[in-house]
Amino acid sequence: MLLEAMTMTEFQENLERSRTVVVPVGSVEEHGVHLPLGTDTIHAFEVCRAAAERTGAVVAPPIYYGICRSTSQHPGTLSISGDTLRALIRDIGLSLYQQGLRNLIFLSGHAGGTHTAALVEAGEQLLERLPEVQVAALNILDLGARGWEPLIETKGDSHAGELETSVIMALRPSWVKGTSPEEYPHFPKAILVRNKRSFWPGGVWGDPGKASPEKGAACLEAVTAALVDLIYRLEAWKE
Ligand SMILES: [Zn+2]
Structure with a gap:
């Protein structure tokens, strides 16, 4: 169920069925000239919604930034800072806990390393602070979904390429505006660069030209199944 659509009574009744909440996390980020800025949030939100329908978990309103x-x-x-993102995750996690939820999953559609690390760090802080909580904090690629690798033909596809374009074609077909050229940027190792756009002009990492709504639907099903599995594993977790 979507938290934002529930009444106070429905929220209370649902706690009897499930103490699990999934919080979709995304980004507002360019995805080439053909995909919407909200691609990562849409991806995470729809996967969380589909998994929640199968498990009875609640879906919290997404964190768009x-x-x-x-x-x-x-x-x-x-973009927001790591401090802000960690604070958001901690505050939302704490409030969900105070409302009776015990299994918290923060699932990000954006897979940036710094971003994912902030989610994990905030998740660890919740674990330290709250005695009965179980936390998972990860991005969609780290879910370990099986069966989608053979579907994606592009090697090194990672951003606004074959996978993400296929997913948005399946979820929001009218939001896909044509395509973008294939691109594989080369940032220097170790050195942080000022002029980031000069190393990555098109903002695509992969080949959106190979995308299809059928591939998107199959990838979404694989990711949803992996999230359902994670929900059940977290609910049964004992240590
Ligand atoms: Zn993305």
């Missing part, structure tokens, strides 16, 4: 480094200079990207 995340940490974007390498795309920060492209038009439309809005």
